[in-house]
Amino acid sequence: xxxxxxxxxxxxxxxxxxxxxxxxxxxxxxxxxxxxxxxxxxxxxxxxxxxxxxxxxxxxxxxxxxxxxxxxxxxxxxxxxxxxxxxxxxxxxxxxxxxxxxxxxxxxxxxxxxxxxxxxxxxxxxxxxxxxxxxxxxxxxxxxxxxxxxxxxxxxxxxxxxxxxxxxxxxxxxxxxxxxxxxxxxxxxxxxxxxxxxxxxxxxxxxxxxxxxxxxxxxxxxxxxxxxxxxxxxxxxxxxxxxxxxxxxxxxxxxxxxxxxxxxxxxxxxxxxxxxxxxxxxxxxxxxxxxxxxxxxxxxxxxxxxxxxxxxxxxxxxxxxxxxxxxxxxxxxxxxxxxxx
Amino acid sequence: xxxxxxxxxxxxxxxxxxxxxxxxxxxxxxxxxxxxxxxxxxxxxxxxxxxxxxxxxxxxxxxxxxxxxxxxxxxxxxxxxxxxxxxxxxxxxxxxxxxxxxxxxxxxxxxxxxxxxxxxxxxxxxxxxxxxxxxxxxxxxxxxxxxxxxxxxxxxxxxxxxxxxxxxxxxxxxxxxxxxxxxxxxxxxxxxxxxxxxxxxxxxxxxxxxxxxxxxxxxxxxxxxxxxxxxxxxxxxxxxxxxxxxxxxxxxxxxxxxxxxxxxxxxxxxxxxxxxxxxxxxxxxxxx
Ligand SMILES: Nc1ncnc2c1ncn2[C@@H]1O[C@H](COP(=O)(O)OP(=O)(O)O)[C@@H](O)[C@H]1O
Ligand SMILES: [Mg+2]
Numbered sequence: 296x297x298x299x300x301x302x303x304x305x306x307x308x309x310x311x312x313x314x315x316x317x318x319x320x321x322x323x324x325x326x327x328x329x330x331x332x333x334x335x336x337x338x339x340x341x342x343x344x345x346x347x348x349x350x351x352x353x354x355x356x357x358x359x360x361x362x363x364x365x366x367x368x369x370x371x372x373x374x375x376x377x378x379x380x381x382x383x384x385x386x387x388x389x390x391x392x393x394x395x396x397x398x399x400x401x402x403x404x405x406x407x408x409x410x411x412x413x414x415x416x417x418x419x420x421x422x423x424x425x426x427x428x429x430x431x432x433x434x435x436x437x438x439x440x441x442x443x444x445x446x447x448x449x450x451x452x453x454x455x456x457x458x459x460x461x462x463x464x465x466x467x468x469x470x471x472x473x474x475x476x477x478x479x480x481x482x483x484x485x486x487x488x489x490x491x492x493x494x495x496x497x498x499x500x501x502x503x504x505x506x507x508x509x510x511x512x513x514x515x516x517x518x519x520x521x522x523x524x525x526x527x528x529x530x531x532x533x534x535x536x537x538x539x540x541x542x543x544x545x546x547x548x549x550x551x552x553x554x555x556x557x558x559x560x561x562x563x564x565x566x567x568x569x570x571x572x573x574x575x576x577x578x579x580x581x582x583x584x585x586x587x588x589x590x591x592x593x594x595x596x597x598x599x600x601x602x603x604x605x606x607x608x609x610x611x612x613x614x615x616x617x618x619x620x621x622x623x624x625x626x627x628x629x630x631x632x633x634x635x636x
Numbered sequence: 637x638x639x640x641x642x643x644x645x646x647x648x649x650x651x652x653x654x655x656x657x658x659x660x661x662x663x664x665x666x667x668x669x670x671x672x673x674x675x676x677x678x679x680x681x682x683x684x685x686x687x688x689x690x691x692x693x694x695x696x697x698x699x700x701x702x703x704x705x706x707x708x709x710x711x712x713x714x715x716x717x718x719x720x721x722x723x724x725x726x727x728x729x730x731x732x733x734x735x736x737x738x739x740x741x742x743x744x745x746x747x748x749x750x751x752x753x754x755x756x757x758x759x760x761x762x763x764x765x766x767x768x769x770x771x772x773x774x775x776x777x778x779x780x781x782x783x784x785x786x787x788x789x790x791x792x793x794x795x796x797x798x799x800x801x802x803x804x805x806x807x808x809x810x811x812x813x814x815x816x817x818x819x820x821x822x823x824x825x826x827x828x829x830x831x832x833x834x835x836x837x838x839x840x841x842x843x844x845x846x847x848x849x850x851x852x853x854x855x856x857x858x859x860x861x862x863x864x865x866x867x868x869x870x871x872x873x874x875x876x877x878x879x880x881x882x883x884x885x886x887x888x889x890x891x892x893x894x895x896x897x898x899x900x901x902x903x904x905x906x907x908x909x910x911x912x913x914x915x916x917x918x919x920x921x922x923x924x
Binding site for chain 1: 817819820822823824825826827828829830833837838841842917
């Protein structure tokens with residue numbers, strides 16, 4: 296069993312969801328159900344497993360149900376049908392008090408438009424989660440100061456959100472979510488409202504934090520570049536249905552349908568594809584292990600970094616795993632073919 | 637001619653209801669009226685007994701606290717002095733007492749009702765037409781049952797004023813809470829805030845500018861009721877206007893009218909200054 300298990304979730308928006316639910320369970324599509332019943336299908340038969348410590352990205356066009364899905368994980372939205380398990384416990388069975396305790400202990404959320412309290416200072420915003428937990432003032436402010444410094448906002452403790460730029464406001468949002476030390480970080484298009492350069496900074500910052508903190512991160516985005524950069528695994532939503540789940544290379548190499556292919560068309564493949572995916576594996580029986588004079592590269596090296604090596608050593612390259620054992624070979628032709636595909 | 641057969645005797649039923657209330661709950665109404673009267677009489681006594689300069693000093697202090705402007709403070713203090721020079725100080729204090737009690741009661745009732753409306757669509761569906769009715773129904777219509785339940789005097793005057801003046805604070809409390817940014821609310825819920833924590837920590841502080849605007853409107857409306865209230869026995873500036881009209885003493889009517897306007901201006905300026913202040917602090921103010 297995974298850390299988070301979502302099983303056959305359906306979400307129908309509207310006053311009488313039963314009929315629309317029955318249609319959705321029969322596999323009718325979102326548009327037909329809307330014209331027949333006037334109800335919007337938010338999610339349709341979505342199942343997912345998320346492991347502890349991974350960064351799981353959910354991607355899809357606007358209106359595909361991403362925000363709806365992530366809000367099921369902390370029950371800001373309740374499903375029309377289905378189960379959501381956290382460490383084996385079905386969170387849908389929780390009472391209000393239990394649910395609030397669960398949110399306080401385990402979850403932190405970051406919002407697209409930041410969701411900061413406009414009447415509170417940066418310090419009070421970052422300390423907000425601990426205030427809800429009734430931690431005493433001194434303790435929560437100490438914790439908040441630590442995280443404010445960590446996200447690079449030292450000196451802005453007494454500013455108000457509307458005095459900060461978008462990027463700085465989202466740093467406040469991130470610090471606020473981290474201050475309660477949650478196991479899971481839910482990020483709904485957290486960087487989508489930011490300028491490209493600042494967005495890239497924030498992505499790097501998040502990756503750096505994650506390499507130290509090892510949280511379970513569920514990250515929503517409509518941007519495949521962002522998904523490929525951050526995600527250990529990526530799920531793709533379309534009209535509320537899950538189209539494909541896989542590692543970044545799988546999404547790029549084997550898009551499940553035209554919708555996914557349209558996403559991947561403009562992607563820089565050399566940044567996504569890694570030696571391990573491209574190499575000819577060494578056959579255990581024959582042990583044709585390449586040549587001793589070939590250079591060795593790590594299995595997770597990206598194509599863009601392999602390319603100059605392949606040009607310098609056209610004869611071949613050895614691919615080694617983390618124990619320095621040879622696990623495959625790459626030739627210059629293979630590298631060029633992968634780029635051209 | 638509309639057929640008489642289709643006439644529904646609504647009037648009779650209302651009479652029966654009022655009679656029934658008087659017979660069965662007369663004591664309860666009396667107890668409530670007594671309590672209200674005690675507070676009002678106490679306040680009225682306090683304001684009339686206090687030296688005039690002390691009252692003006694307190695109003696000036698409130699004006700300064702609200703506006704942080706010496707100009708506004710001085711202007712409002714002069715307006716109060718002008719009421720005194722018209723020879724209407726004592727009457728103005730009676731009106732002030734009635735107004736403070738009526739506004740206070742409107743706010744005490746209005747804010748919780750407004751909160752309830754924001755939380756429950758059902759309550760809202762019931763309240764909206766009721767509020768419309770309270771604002772459009774001529775006040776004499778509810779003065780009559782108020783008279784029957786509470787007798788002639790200050791208490792029915794307060795009740796009538798509250799009925800007339802409370803809708804703005806109710807409506808604007810409801811509106812203010814409903815306008816709070818949905819994402820901020822989601823953020824609060826996502827951290828496990830309870831309903832009370834959301835209400836006190838997020839919804840009310842962010843709705844404050846609208847609530848203040850509602851309180852200001854309610855205050856203005858309760859001032860505008862003083863003449864009508866004096867018809868059922870409330871003393872004060874309204875009474876002066878009324879006797880002025882009855883005796884065709886236009887001068888006396890105008891004097892009292894000016895005093896009412898001055899009182900209204902003083903409270904409007906103070907209310908608006910507090911409104912501005914809360915708008916500022918809801919956006920980027922002194923923290924919570
Ligand atoms: N509260 C709601 N009431 C009705 N429809 C909604 C509601 N929230 C979302 N929807 C609909 O559900 C679908 C998915 O929305 P959303 O999850 O916000 O998409 P995304 O975040 O991927 O842009 C959309 O068609 C949207 O219109
Ligand atoms: Mg969204």
